[in-house]
Amino acid sequence: MPESLTLQKAAVCGLWCGACSLYLATLEGGDRLETLAKRLALSIEDARCQGCRSDTLFQHCRACSFRDCAAERKLQFCAECVDFPCEKLQAFQAEKPHRADLWRDAQRLRDVGGEAWLAEIPARYACPACTATNSAYDLTCRACGHPPVSPFALEHGEAVKTALRPRAKEASHE
């Protein structure tokens, strides 16, 4: 398998695409992608994503400056950079709760390499009841409804809930 395809879900910045709501919704098909696209005021095509290194990218990830920067510096991951973590990446990390593990993940990526990292990271987002992979924003398991969904949710669930709250309020005014 070409390396670019193997690493499709290992994002340049250090995020794991497998825990992204849009990636999972794209993979699963059904209504979930449409619902998410509406919430983000995007077309379905602009919400669809098959991972950082794929040709089908969420609009926001299509315009990723980290990918361009890493390509220019001939690096696979930000964590390999002499400037890691740069101010831009620090601001990016602090912006959203699903990026809570970014430092740990990025450093682990650098230490063990993309393939080994990709083999171990799904456990962080796996449902303890049914082993389904959940998004960082799933507060109950997307497959079986079991709470709390994963080690990530156990550690960061409160921050995720807080981040989702204003969005829920907005939705109630629609």
Ligand SMILES: [Zn+2]
């Ligand atoms: Zn489950």
